[in-house]
Amino acid sequence: MKLSLSFVKKTCEFLKLPLGVLALVLWGLACFYGLFHSPADYQQGDFMRIMYVHVPAAWMSLSIYSSMAVWSIIGFITRTPLWFYMARQLAPVGFGFSLITLVTGAIWGKPTWGAWWVWDARLTSMLILAFIYGAYIMWVEIDRPQTYTSGAIITIIGWVNIPIIKGSVEWWYTLHQPASIKPFSASSAIDPSMMLPLFLMFGCYITFTLFVFAIRFLRFIAFQKDYVATMRNYA
Amino acid sequence: MNTTRRQRIQTLCGVALITLGVAIFVLIGFRDQLYFFKTPKELSSLTPNEKNIRLGGYVVKGSVHYDDGTFHFKVTDYDKEANVVYKGVMPELFREGQNIIAEGHYDAATHTLMAERILAKHDEKYVPKDIAQRIKKRS
Numbered sequence: 001m002k003l004s005l006s007f008v009k010k011t012c013e014f015l016k017l018p019l020g021v022l023a024l025v026l027w028g029l030a031c032f033y034g035l036f037h038s039p040a041d042y043q044q045g046d047f048m049r050i051m052y053v054h055v056p057a058a059w060m061s062l063s064i065y066s067s068m069a070v071w072s073i074i075g076f077i078t079r080t081p082l083w084f085y086m087a088r089q090l091a092p093v094g095f096g097f098s099l100i101t102l103v104t105g106a107i108w109g110k111p112t113w114g115a116w117w118v119w120d121a122r123l124t125s126m127l128i129l130a131f132i133y134g135a136y137i138m139w140v141e142i143d144r145p146q147t148y149t150s151g152a153i154i155t156i157i158g159w160v161n162i163p164i165i166k167g168s169v170e171w172w173y174t175l176h177q178p179a180s181i182k183p184f185s186a187s188s189a190i191d192p193s194m195m196l197p198l199f200l201m202f203g204c205y206i207t208f209t210l211f212v213f214a215i216r217f218l219r220f221i222a223f224q225k226d227y228v229a230t231m232r233n234y235a
Numbered sequence: 236m237n238t239t240r241r242q243r244i245q246t247l248c249g250v251a252l253i254t255l256g257v258a259i260f261v262l263i264g265f266r267d268q269l270y271f272f273k274t275p276k277e278l279s280s281l282t283p284n285e286k287n288i289r290l291g292g293y294v295v296k297g298s299v300h301y302d303d304g305t306f307h308f309k310v311t312d313y314d315k316e317a318n319v320v321y322k323g324v325m326p327e328l329f330r331e332g333q334n335i336i337a338e339g340h341y342d343a344a345t346h347t348l349m350a351e352r353i354l355a356k357h358d359e360k361y362v363p364k365d366i367a368q369r370i371k372k373r374s
Contacts, residue, residue, distance in 0.1 A: 042367030043328065043357060051361070077243050114326030114354045120271040157250065160258045172269045173291060175336060180359040189360040 003082055009221060012214035019211035026204035034197035047111050051194075054104040056202040057097045060209060061129060062162055064094030068136075069159040072152035084148040087155065088140050089216040093209050095133035102126060113175060121168035122176035125161055132158040272336050275310055275317040279346070286340040290317055290348050291356070296331040310337065310348075321350040328355035 034052040041048035068087040075083030105123070106116045117123065132154070140151040169178045180189040190198070262269065272291035290310060298309035306321045319337045329335060334357070339350035362370075 039363030039365065042362045042364045045364075048361060073247065076247060077240060079239070079243070112326075112328055112355065112357060114328075114352070118271065118354070121269050153250065156247070157254045160254050164258070164262070168269075173271050173274075175271055175354060175356060177357060177359045180361060189358075191361055191363050191366065193363060194361055 003080065005082055005221070008082070008086070008217065012218050016211060016214040016218070019207050019214060023204055023207040023211050026200055026207060030197050030200035030204050033200060038193055038197050039191070044112055047108065048194075050104055050108045052197045052201050054101060054108060055198060056205050057100040057104065058126070059202060060205045061094050061098035061101055061126075061133075062165065064090050064097065064209060065129065065133070065155075066159065066162060068094065068155050069162075072155045076149065076152050076156070081145065081148055084140075084152055085220060086213075086217065087152070088148075089213050089220060090209070091133060091137050091140070092216075093212050095130065095137060097205070098126065098130040098133055102130060115175075118175050120174040120176060121172045122165065122174050125165040125168055129158075129161055129165060132161065274312040275315040276312055278317050278341065278348075279315055287338070288341045288348065289336055289338045290319065290341075290350075291336045292317070292334070294329070294331050294333050294335055299331055310335065318345065318347040319350050320347055321353055323351075323353075326353060326355040328357055329353060334358070 030052060034049055038049075040046045068090050071083040071087045071090075075081065075087070102123075105126075109118075110116050136151055136154055136158075139154065140147055166179075168174055169176055182188070188195075272289035275290065275292050278288070278290055292310040292312045295309040295311050295316060298307075300307045304322055306319075306325065308319055309316050310319055311317075321337065321339075333355060336354040336356060337348050337350040338352040338354070339348050341348050
């Protein structure tokens, strides 16, 4: 997996503006369709609309973590720290999405279930994911080669939580209901009129993640250069 | 593939296998805790008078009685039934035929759960209001 720093830098420079604009446009469309141009649910009424924020955020927190795990594996095997640096830029976004999932979930749960929080398998494993994100961010902040390698190992080991999160609602009795959208399945439990705002928001989150990644990565590389130059001045 | 790379892949595989083993071990060991509630069938085989039990199931149609601030109803898993007594505010989604979870302590003598809290489950289906009304009108 040969990846060059200049390639990543150039791609980030080139894409950061279009990604940012696209994210903003998709957000506007998602809000319009989600709040105004889609029906209320027969059971939950307008409370259901928080799904358009909650569900894509959950998807993002899981897929960002999985990307971090894959990059950590590649970086570990090829001994190229560039992959670790890239994973590090993704982590805060994933952490933010996991927090959004937990908070919007609580806001949604109180009027529908009757509880802000329960310790069922789905909610607990999502909370653990947030903790793993937080621990990784703090650990890798130390910014030494050893902490990047050990951070990668932590990310890889922690990935075992992802299938647990996904499977928790199918394998055990939980308060959280099973998945409404199953990947690679023709039917879904969500009406098509509600799919549009859901996937618009998902697209918004993806472009936003890539936008933030580009900004953070460029800033990180610039900082490293400054740091090295500063250290040289001292030596 | 050079030796260092092969060593690293081996280390990674070892780490992955150990993690998987530990995860499976923990999940099987903590099986009981992972289940958020018991069904009425599982409740009937419990040791009597257990505190802090969660019972999950469907509210039996026609079984809900409300008198003097207390709800009495039955919960079923289409195998066995259990009685629930609850004094307090019901969540919005509570209705007959709905899936609920009752939390409280269980009295084996009367086969009743004295609930302190009721949580309403909802299924994974999202249907627009007008379509649901049309389906109701037809049936």
